[in-house]
Amino acid sequence: MGIKNALFNLFKKPQTLNYPLEALPRTPNYRGLIEYGEAECIYCLKCQKACPPEAIIFEPTQHPTANPKNKKSLEYTYNSLLCIYCGECVRACPKPNEALWQSDKKPSVQTAKTHQQKARD
Amino acid sequence: MKKTIQIPLGSQHIALLEPIKFRFECENEKIIAVDSDVGFVHRGVERACATKFSFDSVPYVVARICGLCAITHSLASTMAIESLMEGEVSPKANYLRILLVELDRIHSHLLCLAHVSENAGYEAMFMRIMGDREPIMELLELITGNRVQFDYVCIGGVNRDIDSRIVATTQTTLNTLKSKIQEYIAEFSSNWSLALKYKNIGTLSLEDAYRYNAIGPLARATGLATDVRSSSKLLPYDEVGFKIVVGESGDIYARNMVRLQEILNSIEMCRNIVEGLPEGEILTPFKGKPQGKRLQDSKPLEES
Ligand code: SF4
Ligand code: SF4
Numbered sequence: 001m002g003i004k005n006a007l008f009n010l011f012k013k014p015q016t017l018n019y020p021l022e023a024l025p026r027t028p029n030y031r032g033l034i035e036y037g038e039a040e041c042i043y044c045l046k047c048q049k050a051c052p053p054e055a056i057i058f059e060p061t062q063h064p065t066a067n068p069k070n071k072k073s074l075e076y077t078y079n080s081l082l083c084i085y086c087g088e089c090v091r092a093c094p095k096p097n098e099a100l101w102q103s104d105k106k107p108s109v110q111t112a113k114t115h116q117q118k119a120r121d
Numbered sequence: 122m123k124k125t126i127q128i129p130l131g132s133q134h135i136a137l138l139e140p141i142k143f144r145f146e147c148e149n150e151k152i153i154a155v156d157s158d159v160g161f162v163h164r165g166v167e168r169a170c171a172t173k174f175s176f177d178s179v180p181y182v183v184a185r186i187c188g189l190c191a192i193t194h195s196l197a198s199t200m201a202i203e204s205l206m207e208g209e210v211s212p213k214a215n216y217l218r219i220l221l222v223e224l225d226r227i228h229s230h231l232l233c234l235a236h237v238s239e240n241a242g243y244e245a246m247f248m249r250i251m252g253d254r255e256p257i258m259e260l261l262e263l264i265t266g267n268r269v270q271f272d273y274v275c276i277g278g279v280n281r282d283i284d285s286r287i288v289a290t291t292q293t294t295l296n297t298l299k300s301k302i303q304e305y306i307a308e309f310s311s312n313w314s315l316a317l318k319y320k321n322i323g324t325l326s327l328e329d330a331y332r333y334n335a336i337g338p339l340a341r342a343t344g345l346a347t348d349v350r351s352s353s354k355l356l357p358y359d360e361v362g363f364k365i366v367v368g369e370s371g372d373i374y375a376r377n378m379v380r381l382q383e384i385l386n387s388i389e390m391c392r393n394i395v396e397g398l399p400e401g402e403i404l405t406p407f408k409g410k411p412q413g414k415r416l417q418d419s420k421p422l423e424e425s
Contacts, residue, residue, distance in 0.1 A: 005249075015252045027259075029281065031266035052178035086181055086272040087280060 031085035032104040036076050040098035042069045047100055050092035055083035080107035124148060132161050176202055176411055177276055188269045189232065192225045199274045200355055205411035206276070212357070213401040214278035219356050220394045221264065221273050223387040227298070228257045230338075230380040230387075234305070237377060243314040253301045256294045263287055278404035288395045295388045302384050309377050319373040326371060338379045343371035361390045 017024060034056070048056050058074040065075070085102070093100040131142035140161035146154035166186055170179045179202070184195035196218060203210065231254040238246035258268050264287060265271035265280075273280055283291075309315045325335065330343040340347050348365050350358045366382040368375035 005245075015255065027262050027266065029263060029266045050177075052174065052181040084181060084270070084272065085266070088181075088275070 026104065030104045031087070032102060033080055033107055034078060034083060034085075034089060035101055035103045035105075036078065037099050037101075038065060038067060038076065040095055041067065041076070042095065042099070043067070043071070043074060044094060046092040046094065047089035050088040051083075052086065052088065053082045053084055055079045056089055083107075125153065132158070180274065180276070181272060184270060184272060189229050190225060191270050192221050192273060195272070196222065196274050199276055202276055202411050203407065205413055206407045206409065208277060208405055208407040210278055211401045211403065211405055213399050214403050214405070215356055216361070216394045216398055217279045217283065217403065218274055219358065219361055220283075220391055221261075221271065221279075222356075223391050223394075224257060224261055224264075225271075227384050227387050227391075228254050228261070230384050231257070234309075234377060234380055237319075237373065238315060241314045241318050243312070246308065246315070250305070253298065257298065260291060260294050263290060275404070277407045278402070280404075282403050283395070283398070288398075291391065291395045295391055299385065299388050302381060302388070306378070306381050309374075309381060315377070316374060319377065321370075322373050324370065324372045330371065338376050338383065341366060342368035342375035342379045344369055358390075361393045362386075363390060 043058070045058055048054075048058055055078060057077050057079075059077055061073055061075040064070060064073040087102055090096050090100050090102050125146050125148050128145045128147055129142070130145065131137055132140045142158040142161070144156040145152050146156075164186075166183060170182055174182055180195040180199045183198045184191050186194050231250055235247045235250035235254070238244075238250065261271065262268045264283060265273045325339065325343050327343045327345055329335075330340045330345045335343070335345065336347060336349075344367055346365055346367050350356070350363055351365055364386050366379050366386060368379045
């Protein structure tokens with residue numbers, strides 16, 4: 001038994017993946033970045049309320065967007081470093097797939113800005 | 122003259138993964154008593170749940186207590202919240218919850234068995250078991266979208282449905298695993314390193330298990346028939362073919378055997394679930410707020 005296994009393992013392909021030289025396979029159900037379509041949003045703020053770690057925050061700004069529903073001149077900010085990719089926001093949104101949806105993109109560490117950095121800019 | 126020597130280990134030690142302190146009482150090479158202190162990590166999860174998060178976020182917070190049993194904490198808190206609200210979880214969602222709990226049990230038991238073999242000095246077995254555990258992790262990723270931190274249950278049901286492709290993958294994965302487990306059982310009961318080394322080691326007697334309220338495979342290996350799956354009726358475990366596994370001798374060998382048999386039982390249950398999954402909704406909305414004093418305010422409680 002042991003000898004058989006040892007010989008078999010000698011000639012077997014490794015079970016590990018050759019990361020980062022080869023890309024990791026992505027499952028079809030991958031929980032990726034939350035994406036937002038400003039034009040379709042009705043600014044009900046349900047996504048902000050549903051989000052457990054407060055990754056989605058609508059911040060008041062001075063420069064209103066063209067969307068007429070945006071009466072309070074809010075700006076959608078999404079912190080992909082805080083997000084746990086649970087999908088609660090998409091479920092809470094009255095217009096899923098148009099205003100808010102979960103993509104299969106990976107968050108990029110370089111472009112993610114924290115709220116503090118945004119405030120400083 | 123004192124016959125024994127005391128050896129302290131921890132709270133920080135290179136061999137320890139997490140801060141924990143032991144004080145071994147040794148008589149020559151033999152450890153005759155051990156004192157332990159585990160209270161070195163305080164993450165404040167409980168306080169955070171009570172003050173910072175609203176009730177429907179709490180399952181997501183407590184899920185992060187442990188990466189290995191990522192489903193149990195969130196499931197327990199979700200079901201506690203559901204019991205305070207009005208509404209009923211659909212049978213399908215209940216079966217899917219069991220499916221996830223059992224897959225989680227399989228990978229957690231495999232991890233434990235791998236480490237048990239490693240501690241016996243049988244590193245090749247560790248590699249083998251960890252390699253065979255990987256398909257289960259991939260299956261969990263396929264179902265929930267994540268290898269750990271599944272975030273699968275939510276108040277009212279579960280977050281994702283399974284389709285025919287997932288059912289097929291589950292069946293093939295579990296079939297392969299089943300034959301591997303049979304091999305492991307032979308290995309764990311006849312291999313010198315695993316069987317003989319672990320017989321009569323670390324024995325917990327039935328009386329002690331009962332007196333100290335032992336739970337899990339540790340208790341069942343002593344012959345104590347305690348299992349939350351049979352004693353609580355919250356999830357329909359009797360419909361999916363759950364059988365309690367009980368050992369006899371209470372030593373490490375018996376615990377290994379209990380774990381291996383439980384994996385076989387879990388595989389059986391998972392198969393029954395994916396084959397006989399009823400039609401229906403996976404999510405029934407629960408309206409309103411749970412009854413109870415602390416939770417009635419919609420806003421998180423102020424820091425007091
Ligand atoms: S996926 Fe979850 S954590 Fe991320 S923004 Fe949506 S609700 Fe918040
Ligand atoms: S829930 Fe949807 S519609 Fe409402 S504010 Fe969020 S993104 Fe906009």
